[in-house]
Amino acid sequence: MARSAGDFNLAVYLLVVIVEVTVVESFCKPSEACWPTSGTIAAFENSLTGSIVERGDAKYEDLVIMKNARTTKYPTLMVLVKTTEDVQKSIRFARTHDIRITIQSSGHDFIGRSTDDFSLQINMAEMKDVAVDLSSARHSDGEITVGSGCSWKEIYQEVDTNGRVILGGSTHTVSPGGYTLGGGHSPVSRTLGLAVDNVLEFEMVDVDGNLVKSTSGGTDITFENGTTTSNSDAELFWALRGGGGGTFGVVTKFIFKLHQPPSQVVKFYCGYALLAYGQVIGKNMIKTFISLIKDLPTEWGGYFILIGSPISSIYFGPIMFVLNHYGTMTNEHKLYLEPLYNLCADDHNFTEFDSFWKYEETIVEEEYTWLYTFNTLMSADDFTDDWVNFVTDQMTNPPAGSTFGCTGTLIGGKVKEIGKQETSVHPAFRSTDMSLTCYVAWSYETRHLDNRYVDAAKSLGRKLQTYGRGVYVNEPAADPTNWKSDFWGDNYDKLYEIKKKWDPAGQLQCRYCVGYVESGNSADQTTFSAFWMFCEMSVILGLTVLP
Numbered sequence: 001m002a003r004s005a006g007d008f009n010l011a012v013y014l015l016v017v018i019v020e021v022t023v024v025e026s027f028c029k030p031s032e033a034c035w036p037t038s039g040t041i042a043a044f045e046n047s048l049t050g051s052i053v054e055r056g057d058a059k060y061e062d063l064v065i066m067k068n069a070r071t072t073k074y075p076t077l078m079v080l081v082k083t084t085e086d087v088q089k090s091i092r093f094a095r096t097h098d099i100r101i102t103i104q105s106s107g108h109d110f111i112g113r114s115t116d117d118f119s120l121q122i123n124m125a126e127m128k129d130v131a132v133d134l135s136s137a138r139h140s141d142g143e144i145t146v147g148s149g150c151s152w153k154e155i156y157q158e159v160d161t162n163g164r165v166i167l168g169g170s171t172h173t174v175s176p177g178g179y180t181l182g183g184g185h186s187p188v189s190r191t192l193g194l195a196v197d198n199v200l201e202f203e204m205v206d207v208d209g210n211l212v213k214s215t216s217g218g219t220d221i222t223f224e225n226g227t228t229t230s231n232s233d234a235e236l237f238w239a240l241r242g243g244g245g246g247t248f249g250v251v252t253k254f255i256f257k258l259h260q261p262p263s264q265v266v267k268f269y270c271g272y273a274l275l276a277y278g279q280v281i282g283k284n285m286i287k288t289f290i291s292l293i294k295d296l297p298t299e300w301g302g303y304f305i306l307i308g309s310p311i312s313s314i315y316f317g318p319i320m321f322v323l324n325h326y327g328t329m330t331n332e333h334k335l336y337l338e339p340l341y342n343l344c345a346d347d348h349n350f351t352e353f354d355s356f357w358k359y360e361e362t363i364v365e366e367e368y369t370w371l372y373t374f375n376t377l378m379s380a381d382d383f384t385d386d387w388v389n390f391v392t393d394q395m396t397n398p399p400a401g402s403t404f405g406c407t408g409t410l411i412g413g414k415v416k417e418i419g420k421q422e423t424s425v426h427p428a429f430r431s432t433d434m435s436l437t438c439y440v441a442w443s444y445e446t447r448h449l450d451n452r453y454v455d456a457a458k459s460l461g462r463k464l465q466t467y468g469r470g471v472y473v474n475e476p477a478a479d480p481t482n483w484k485s486d487f488w489g490d491n492y493d494k495l496y497e498i499k500k501k502w503d504p505a506g507q508l509q510c511r512y513c514v515g516y517v518e519s520g521n522s523a524d525q526t527t528f529s530a531f532w533m534f535c536e537m538s539v540i541l542g543l544t545v546l547p
C-alpha cells in the first residue's frame with residue numbers, strides 16, 4: 001500500500017517528539033532544600049579568581065539591569081568570572097546543585113536571553129583579556145584574542161593602537177559574545193563580512209566543564225583529568241558561527257582575524273524629509289536609494305534611517321543615509337551617490353577620518369526610548385513600491401500616539417561572497433542587502449497603553465516580514481512567528497542535532513534559542529507580551545535627531 005503524505009508527516013512528527021532535547025523541567029530554587037548552604041557557596045567563591053555578587057551589592061545592581069530594562073531579571077548567584085577556570089568551576093557548581101545557568105556578556109540582548117530569576121549567572125563582564133598577535137601563522141594580517149566581556153570600544157582601541165582594523169559592532173558597549181555567536185553585522189560588513197566570517201577560533205567551556213577549542217580544523221577537548229582528545233570535526237565551529245548565544249557552551253575567548261587598515265574612512269551624511277507642508281516629497285528619495293543598493297560599491301556600508309516624527313513646523317519625517325566609505329573615496333565612488341546628494345543638496349556632507357576608530361569614535365550612545373522592534377532581511381528586489389508605501393504610510397499614520405521608524409544596516413558586498421552553508425547564520429544573510437529593523441515607539445506617559453501599541457507593532461512586524469526573508473536572531477521581535485525558520489531557515493535541523501550532542505540534557509536554555517521548548521506557562525506570556533525596548537537611534541547617527 002502506498003503511503004500517503006499524511007502518514008509521512010505523522011512519522012516525521014513522531015520522530016521529532018522522540019528526539020527532543022530532554023528539558024530540565026525545574027531547576028533547584030533558593031527556597032528549596034537542594035539549594036547549597038551559605039557555607040558551600042562561600043567555599044565555591046573562595047575557589048574563584050573572580051567573585052560572587054549578590055542583590056544589594058552596587059556591582060550587582062549595575063550589571064543586572066538589561067539594556068532593554070523591561071527584560072531585567074534577578075539571578076540569585078551572579079558569578080563575576082575572571083578566568084576560564086572560573087567558568088569551568090561555575091558550570092560544575094551549578095550542575096552539582098542543579099541550578100539553572102544563564103550566560104551574560106553585555107546584557108544587550110533584545111529579549112532577555114542572558115538573564116533569569118533564580119539562576120546562576122556566569123557574568124563575563126570582567127573577562128577582558130586582549131592579546132594581539134601580528135605574526136600569526138594562520139592569518140598574515142594578524143589575529144586578536146579577546147575575552148567575551150570586552151566591549152567593542154576596548155577592542156577597537158587596542159586594534160587601532162596596533163595599526164589594524166577588526167570587524168565589530170557599531171555600538172561601543174556591545175560585547176563580542178552574543179553578537180558574534182548570532183552573526184554580527186557592522187558598518188564595514190560590506191568590506192569585511194560578518195563577525196562569524198572573521199573568527200579563527202573559539203575557546204569554550206562545555207556543559208560538563210571541559211575546555212574546548214574549536215576551529216575550522218576540528219575540535220580539541222581537555223577533560224577535568226587533564227587528558228586532551230582532538231578530532232577533525234568542525235561541526236561545532238560551524239554551529240558557533242551563527243547558531244546564537246547561550247546554546248552550545250560558554251565561549252570564554254574569541255580569536256578574530258585582523259585586517260590592514262584603510263587609508264581613511266569617509267562618512268557620507270544625507271538628510272531629507274518625507275513631508276513638506278503636509279505634502280509627500282520623500283518617496284522619490286527612498287526609491288532613488290533603493291535603485292542604488294544593488295550595485296553599491298562594496299566600500300560603501302552603513303545605515304538607512306526613517307523616523308516618523310516632525311523635524312520643524314514645515315518638515316516631517318527624517319529620511320537619512322549615514323554611509324561610510326572604507327578607504328579613500330574615488331571620484332567614481334563619490335559620483336555613484338550623486339542621485340542621492342543631488343536630492344538632499346542642502347543637507348549633506350562628506351567627512352574624512354584618518355582611521356576606522358576615528359570614525360567609530362564619533363558614534364555615541366545617548367538617548368533611550370520605548371520601542372517594540374521587529375526585523376527582516378531584505379534583498380534589493382524586495383524593496384517594492386508596495387514596501388515604500390507601507391513604511392511611509394506607517395510614518396505618517398502610526399498607531400495613535402506612537403511613532404514608526406526603521407533603521408536598516410547595509411549588508412551585501414563581502415557577506416554575499418561567502419557560501420550559504422559555510423556558517424550557520426540564516427542562509428538569507430548571504431543574499432540580503434539590508435538587515436531592516438523597524439519599530440513602534442511610544443512614551444513613558446502613554447505606557448498604560450502598552451498592550452495596544454504592542455499589538456499594533458506585532459501585526460506591523462508580521463507585515464514587514466512578508467517583504468523580506470527571515471529575521472536576524474540578534475535583532476528579534478519579542479514574539480517571533482516561526483522562530484526556528486525565521487532565525488535559521490534550513491539550518492535549524494542541523495543546529496539542533498549539534499545542540500543535542502553538546503548539551504544532551506538541555507542544561508543551557510534560552511528563549512527562542514536552538515533547542516528551546518515553549519513552556520506554555522502563562523507567566524511567560526505576561527512577561528513578554530508587553531515588551532519595552534530601550535534603544536536609541538543616536539547610536540547609529542552620532543547625533544540626536546529625535547525632537
Ligand SMILES: Cc1cc2nc3c(=O)[nH]c(=O)nc-3n(C[C@H](O)[C@H](O)[C@H](O)COP(=O)(O)OP(=O)(O)OC[C@H]3O[C@@H](n4cnc5c(N)ncnc54)[C@H](O)[C@@H]3O)c2cc1C
Pocket residue numbers: 067102103104105106107108109110113114115124148168169170171174175176177178179180181182183184185186244245246247249250251252474475510535536539
Ligand atoms: C544598542 C544596541 C546596538 C546594537 N548594535 C548591533 C550591531 O551594530 N550589529 C549587530 O550585529 N548587532 C547589534 N546589536 C544586537 C546585538 O548583537 C545583540 O544584542 C547581542 O545579543 C549582544 O550580545 P552580548 O553578548 O553583548 O549581549 P548579552 O545580552 O550579554 O548576550 C546575548 C546572548 O548571547 C549569550 N551569550 C553572551 N555571551 C556569551 C558567551 N560568552 N558564550 C555563550 N553565550 C553567550 C547570552 O546568553 C544571550 O543568549 C545591538 C543591540 C543593541 C541593544
Ligand SMILES: *[C@@H]1O[C@H](CO)[C@@H](O)[C@H](O)[C@H]1NC(C)=O
Pocket residue numbers: 223224225226227
Ligand atoms: C579522562 O577523562 C575522560 C573523560 O571522562 C576519559 O575518557 C579518559 O579516559 C580519562 N583519562 C584518564 C587518563 O583518566
Ligand SMILES: *[C@@H]1O[C@H](CO)[C@@H](O)[C@H](O)[C@H]1NC(C)=O
Pocket residue numbers: 269271347348349350351543
Ligand atoms: C553634516 O550634517 C549633519 C546634519 O546636518 C551635521 O549635524 C554635521 O555636523 C555635518 N558634519 C559636518 C562635518 O559638517
